[in-house]
Amino acid sequence: MKELLSIENLYVNFRTLWGLVKVLNGVNLKIYEGEVFGLVGETGCGKSVTAMSILRLLPSNAEISGKIIFKGKDLLKKSEEEMRKIRGKEISIIFQDPMTSLNPLFKIKEQMIDIITTHNKIDTEEAYKKAKELLREVGLPDVDRILNSYPHELSGGMRQRVMIAMALSSNPSLLIADEPTTALDVTIQKQILDLILNLKEELGFSVLLITHDLGVVAESCDRVGVMYAGNIVEIADTEELFENPLHPYTQGLLSVIPDPRYKKHLKPLRGQVPSLISPPRGCRFNPRCEFVRDSCKLKKPALVEYKESHFVACHLYGGNPDD
Amino acid sequence: MRKKEFIKILFRNKLSVVGLMIILILLFIAIFAPLLAPYPEQAKGEPNLKERLQPPSSKHFFGTDHLGRDILSRVIYGSRTSLLIGFSVVLLAILIGLPLGLIAGYYGGKIDLIIMRITDIFLAFPPLLLALLIATTLGRGLINAILALSISWWPWYTRLVRGMAISIKERPYVEAAKGMGISEWKIIFRHVLPNSISPLIIQATMDIGSAILEAAALSFLGLGVQPPTPDWGLMVSEGKEYFLNYPWYPVFPGLAIFITVMAFNLLGDALREIMDPRLRRKFL
Amino acid sequence: MKLKEYIAYRLMLSILVIFGVVTIVFFISRVIPSDPAALWVGAHPTVEAIEKAREELHLNEPLIKQYYYYLVGLLHGDLGISIRTHNPVAQDLKSAFSATFELILFAEFIAILIGIPLGVYSAVKKDSWLDNLSRVLAISGVSLPTFWFGIVLQLIFFKYLHLLPLAGRVDTITMLEHPLKVITGFYLFDSLVTGNFVVFVDVLKHMILPAITLAMYPIGLITRQVRSMMIEVLQENYIRTAWAYGLPKKRIYFKYALKNAIAPALITIGLSFAYTLIGAFLVELIFNWPGLGRYAAYSILSMDYPAVLGVTIVAATAYVFINLIVDLIQVCLDPRIQL
Numbered sequence: 001m002k003e004l005l006s007i008e009n010l011y012v013n014f015r016t017l018w019g020l021v022k023v024l025n026g027v028n029l030k031i032y033e034g035e036v037f038g039l040v041g042e043t044g045c046g047k048s049v050t051a052m053s054i055l056r057l058l059p060s061n062a063e064i065s066g067k068i069i070f071k072g073k074d075l076l077k078k079s080e081e082e083m084r085k086i087r088g089k090e091i092s093i094i095f096q097d098p099m100t101s102l103n104p105l106f107k108i109k110e111q112m113i114d115i116i117t118t119h120n121k122i123d124t125e126e127a128y129k130k131a132k133e134l135l136r137e138v139g140l141p142d143v144d145r146i147l148n149s150y151p152h153e154l155s156g157g158m159r160q161r162v163m164i165a166m167a168l169s170s171n172p173s174l175l176i177a178d179e180p181t182t183a184l185d186v187t188i189q190k191q192i193l194d195l196i197l198n199l200k201e202e203l204g205f206s207v208l209l210i211t212h213d214l215g216v217v218a219e220s221c222d223r224v225g226v227m228y229a230g231n232i233v234e235i236a237d238t239e240e241l242f243e244n245p246l247h248p249y250t251q252g253l254l255s256v257i258p259d260p261r262y263k264k265h266l267k268p269l270r271g272q273v274p275s276l277i278s279p280p281r282g283c284r285f286n287p288r289c290e291f292v293r294d295s296c297k298l299k300k301p302a303l304v305e306y307k308e309s310h311f312v313a314c315h316l317y318g319g320n321p322d323d
Numbered sequence: 324m325r326k327k328e329f330i331k332i333l334f335r336n337k338l339s340v341v342g343l344m345i346i347l348i349l350l351f352i353a354i355f356a357p358l359l360a361p362y363p364e365q366a367k368g369e370p371n372l373k374e375r376l377q378p379p380s381s382k383h384f385f386g387t388d389h390l391g392r393d394i395l396s397r398v399i400y401g402s403r404t405s406l407l408i409g410f411s412v413v414l415l416a417i418l419i420g421l422p423l424g425l426i427a428g429y430y431g432g433k434i435d436l437i438i439m440r441i442t443d444i445f446l447a448f449p450p451l452l453l454a455l456l457i458a459t460t461l462g463r464g465l466i467n468a469i470l471a472l473s474i475s476w477w478p479w480y481t482r483l484v485r486g487m488a489i490s491i492k493e494r495p496y497v498e499a500a501k502g503m504g505i506s507e508w509k510i511i512f513r514h515v516l517p518n519s520i521s522p523l524i525i526q527a528t529m530d531i532g533s534a535i536l537e538a539a540a541l542s543f544l545g546l547g548v549q550p551p552t553p554d555w556g557l558m559v560s561e562g563k564e565y566f567l568n569y570p571w572y573p574v575f576p577g578l579a580i581f582i583t584v585m586a587f588n589l590l591g592d593a594l595r596e597i598m599d600p601r602l603r604r605k606f607l
Numbered sequence: 608m609k610l611k612e613y614i615a616y617r618l619m620l621s622i623l624v625i626f627g628v629v630t631i632v633f634f635i636s637r638v639i640p641s642d643p644a645a646l647w648v649g650a651h652p653t654v655e656a657i658e659k660a661r662e663e664l665h666l667n668e669p670l671i672k673q674y675y676y677y678l679v680g681l682l683h684g685d686l687g688i689s690i691r692t693h694n695p696v697a698q699d700l701k702s703a704f705s706a707t708f709e710l711i712l713f714a715e716f717i718a719i720l721i722g723i724p725l726g727v728y729s730a731v732k733k734d735s736w737l738d739n740l741s742r743v744l745a746i747s748g749v750s751l752p753t754f755w756f757g758i759v760l761q762l763i764f765f766k767y768l769h770l771l772p773l774a775g776r777v778d779t780i781t782m783l784e785h786p787l788k789v790i791t792g793f794y795l796f797d798s799l800v801t802g803n804f805v806v807f808v809d810v811l812k813h814m815i816l817p818a819i820t821l822a823m824y825p826i827g828l829i830t831r832q833v834r835s836m837m838i839e840v841l842q843e844n845y846i847r848t849a850w851a852y853g854l855p856k857k858r859i860y861f862k863y864a865l866k867n868a869i870a871p872a873l874i875t876i877g878l879s880f881a882y883t884l885i886g887a888f889l890v891e892l893i894f895n896w897p898g899l900g901r902y903a904a905y906s907i908l909s910m911d912y913p914a915v916l917g918v919t920i921v922a923a924t925a926y927v928f929i930n931l932i933v934d935l936i937q938v939c940l941d942p943r944i945q946l
């Protein structure tokens with residue numbers, strides 16, 4: 001498998017009135033060509049910030065350091081203009097809330113044509129044709145009518161399909177899907193997810209699927225990374241993760257799944273997500289961990305390969321603290 | 324928002340600190356005018372015909388007017404007139420507008436409809452025009468100018484408070500209080516009123532500035548304060564007759580109006596920015 | 608509701624509001640503690656002359672009947688006779704109206720031209736020195752006493768720099784040497800269309816100072832409003848989408864964000880029109896501009912109630928219609944507004 005994206009030691013802090021918020025605390029992950037990589041964690045754990053870091057779209061009060069290697073080049077070293085040409089062309093994203101992610105005052109065709117002509121040297125007429133084609137590809141009927149509609153005239157599911165069409169308009173290599181189904185009706189969620197997976201098979205891009213829904217992960221991802229308070233605590237193949245969760249946090253997360261297969265010896269999580277202004281020293285999970293030891297409060301555990309292609313960041317598994 | 328955060332943000336915004344300082348200095352000047360003015364008698368109107376239209380000098384920092392009076396002294400005393408007008412117009416407008424807004428918003432229905440249609444008609448006049456008309460009718464003078472301005476101003480407060488009252492009365496704690504059989508007036512005064520106070524303060528801060536500005540315009544048109552009362556608008560109006568040859572005469576009093584109104588606007592603007600969560604930057 | 612029906616409905620509402628305004632203004636003006644008949648007769652009143660004037664002006668009849676006469680006259684475009692000029696008020700207003708309107712339009716044009724870009728850049732560069740500068744400028748704009756600022760500009764550009772004329776709408780001698788064919792009453796427009804460039808330049812020179820004076824308040828209002836709307840819009844998800852798909856910066860700011868910000872800012876632009884209308888009362892007095900404002904000021908000072916009434920009604924009507932137009936533009940800009 002060829003490596004498409006590699007995030008190495010990514011730190012992101014936000015300067016705020018209340019102090020420095022340490023949102024990402026050395027994130028490491030790799031995404032290979034053609035795979036669906038799931039990123040799971042609770043709200044506020046830094047999943048979306050990771051996604052926005054890849055696109056370099058963090059607010060101006062953010063401080064970012066580390067490496068984001070995409071196709072062999074560090075995105076953090078690119079100029080703003082180079083980055084702009086990557087966004088929407090090589091790396092695309094669809095967002096959680098299709099209701100507010102489309103500009104309410106412009107027709108769908110205006111928004112789509114603008115994106116298509118930005119990244120491809122074609123005229124408006126060809127772009128319109130291309131937009132029609134894309135909409136058909138994402139399974140929308142009556143494409144002329146939709147192109148001439150305003151966003152508020154479409155349903156949530158239709159809007160998300162439009163978003164997907166826009167995201168795929170320039171054949172990206174990486175599609176980031178940030179909670180793409182969370183805001184939708186349950187019946188439509190599956191349709192949208194299947195659509196993304198089918199298009200992935202067809203077009204061959206990789207997907208970074210961000211979600212808090214373990215059901216979605218189980219259904220669609222090849223590999224999964226679990227995030228907690230700005231750290232990746234565990235990465236494994238989906239099946240392996242569900243069957244052999246190593247990190248206490250992952251075990252806690254899985255314990256809430258109503259499927260008895262996964263419930264062997266898992267205990268539910270206690271306590272609360274820590275403040276990111278003054279996070280716990282050492283392992284950020286230590287205040288909630290029932291296996292906590294002294295070393296957990298002193299040193300941050302590194303993400304190490306405990307078994308073949310199963311990574312975990314926890315002192316229980318002998319992670320080398322100096323790494 | 325916590326008080327500490329509020330103060331922190333307020334003082335972070337340099338412009339608001341400037342505004343606050345100017346207002347405090349103005350209050351100080353207004354209170355101690357008799358001690359600060361070099362010629363208090365001239366400030367109150369006593370002519371000094373020997374020294375007519377003198378340019379600024381060490382004796383008269385801002386020069387003298389057409390009756391030889393020290394302009395600096397009159398500008399210092401003028402702060403009293405301006406602040407008096409600014410505060411009393413806003414106070415009166417709130418006294419009329421606030422209860423009407425509370426009633427309209429809290430009770431709704433027909434009474435709301437009637438009150439709001441009346442405000443509609445008042446607000447159909449361009450600003451200042453109605454005040455001009457009322458001032459013409461009531462006759463000239465300080466009190467009448469204050470009345471004219473407050474009569475044309477109250478509908479703004481009615482609208483503001485009504486909007487707040489409507490949104491607050493839907494909140495659970497008000498519903499709960501109603502359910503417990505607490506009297507409606509108690510609910511209004513305990514819950515609805517305190518919760519409308521912060522937008523009201525922002526509006527009032529800015530309005531004090533605007534009221535001073537409009538009162539100055541009335542004076543300028545000869546409909547406000549009458550001579551020999553020291554008043555900035557009136558001084559600009561009188562100075563206008565002499566301005567080409569004696570520019571200092573209208574320039575200094577006008578500058579005083581400008582700085583004063585600006586101070587209230589700076590503070591009001593900063594308050595608005597702090598309290599309006601939509602204007603604060605989103606984090607995460 | 609269709610657009611046409613909506614316009615008809617709004618027009619009807621506007622007419623009702625104007626009717627309310629006329630009523631209030633009429634009754635307020637009749638409380639004025641002065642005797643219009645005495646003013647009408649002039650410097651050497653005799654009892655008979657005053658009595659005759661009372662008769663002519665319907666002053667002996669009950670107030671409600673006078674009100675009825677006034678309304679009937681109004682429907683025929685008759686606003687009564689000015690006590691001060693002895694001309695029909697409607698006629699006085701007509702010539703003043705175009706002078707004022709030209710000035711207001713020019714001022715508003717300046718205000719929009721400066722206010723919108725300044726507000727946009729201020730929002731984009733929030734908390735930078737440019738933002739602070741434009742905030743100070745905006746707050747200055749709404750804090751300046753118009754009448755005083757006019758005087759200051761006159762001192763600078765007339766007295767000290769000798770660049771621009773002191774006051775007036777056009778130089779009388781220039782007008783005599785190059786007679787202007789009046790078509791619309793907007794001198795700038797008329798002189799341009801008829802190719803009378805000498806007058807055009809002269810009118811423009813006369814217009815600059817009063818227009819800038821008048822524009823300061825709207826500049827402040829518009830800059831402030833556009834800034835805060837833009838700040839809000841720039842945080843919206845659809846703007847994030849535009850960034851995420853690599854659209855160029857300028858297109859995001861000036862196309863996708865500005866259109867969303869401008870719809871609510873339009874209300875402010877409408878309101879600022881109203882302020883220039885009233886600002887004109889003061890500015891015209893300073894710059895001796897033969898418009899509604901100067902006419903109103905003189906009428907108020909001489910207790911010329913038919914004239915005051917007329918000006919107020921015209922100003923309020925203009926205000927109501929400006930608001931109506933603003934609402935209609937908003938409907939056209941925002942497809943989500945349900946009629």
